Amino acid sequence: xxxxxxxxxxxxxxxxxxxxxxxxxxxxxxxxxxxxxxxxxxxxxxxxxxxxxxxxxxxxxxxxxxxxxxxxxxxxxxxxxxxxxxxxxxxxxxxxxxxxxxxxxxxxxxxxxxxxxxxxxxxxxxxxxxxxxxxxxxxxxxxxxxxx
Numbered sequence: 434x435x436x437x438x439x440x441x442x443x444x445x446x447x448x449x450x451x452x453x454x455x456x457x458x459x460x461x462x463x464x465x466x467x468x469x470x471x472x473x474x475x476x477x478x479x480x481x482x483x484x485x486x487x488x489x490x491x492x493x494x495x496x497x498x499x500x501x502x503x504x505x506x507x508x509x510x511x512x513x514x515x516x517x518x519x520x521x522x523x524x525x526x527x528x529x530x531x532x533x534x535x536x537x538x539x540x541x542x543x544x545x546x547x548x549x550x551x552x553x554x555x556x557x558x559x560x561x562x563x564x565x566x567x568x569x570x571x572x573x574x575x576x577x578x579x580x581x
Contacts, residue, residue: 434513435539437532438575441515442475446533450508458505464543465500468531471516472547475529479569489563490554493527493570497548504535504542511536519575524561525551527570 446467454460476482476493486492506512513534520528531545553560562570 434515434534435541436515436534437530437541437544438517438519441517441532442471442478443516444471444474444514446512446514447510448506448508448512453508456505458507461500461502464502464533464545465498467514467533468500468516468545468547471514471531472529475516475518475573476569479573481566481569485565486554489565491560491563491566492552492554493549493562493566494552495547496526496550498545499547500543500545502543504540506535506542512542517575518570518573521571521574523567523571525559527551527562527574 444467448459448463452459452463473483513536515532515534517530518527519530527549529547529549531543532541533543534540535542550559551562551566552558
């Protein structure tokens with residue numbers, strides 16, 4: 434596969450008939466839901482679940498999201514969604530990127546990025562990442578020289 438960066442965390446996906454919109458393509462909102470699913474699955478694989486977020490009263494919240502819809506997909510098409518973490522200051526902010534590939538030819542269907550900020554759940558205010566976030570997330574951050 435032609436990934437933008439090495440060693441993505443990946444999910445195998447395929448649009449169902451319910452995911453198809455009036456233009457006979459996968460609805461853009463479905464891609465956003467898949468990115469959320471991949472983000473959570475990656476976080477859990479790194480040892481940080483929603484239960485950990487609640488216990489620590491901290492969360493990585495999306496401050497900004499951006500998606501580039503490059504090619505359409507159809508029901509039943511085999512797709513592979515990759516995600517990476519990078520561009521972090523190690524204290525408060527982090528970025529998550531996404532790339533969706535069509536399995537049949539490796540073509541990039543979508544690219545996305547989230548700007549994330551660590552918040553205190555109880556107040557909604559920005560707070561430094563707790564040690565458990567740093568220990569779980571920072572080792573997974575793509576090296577700066579590979580990020581752009």
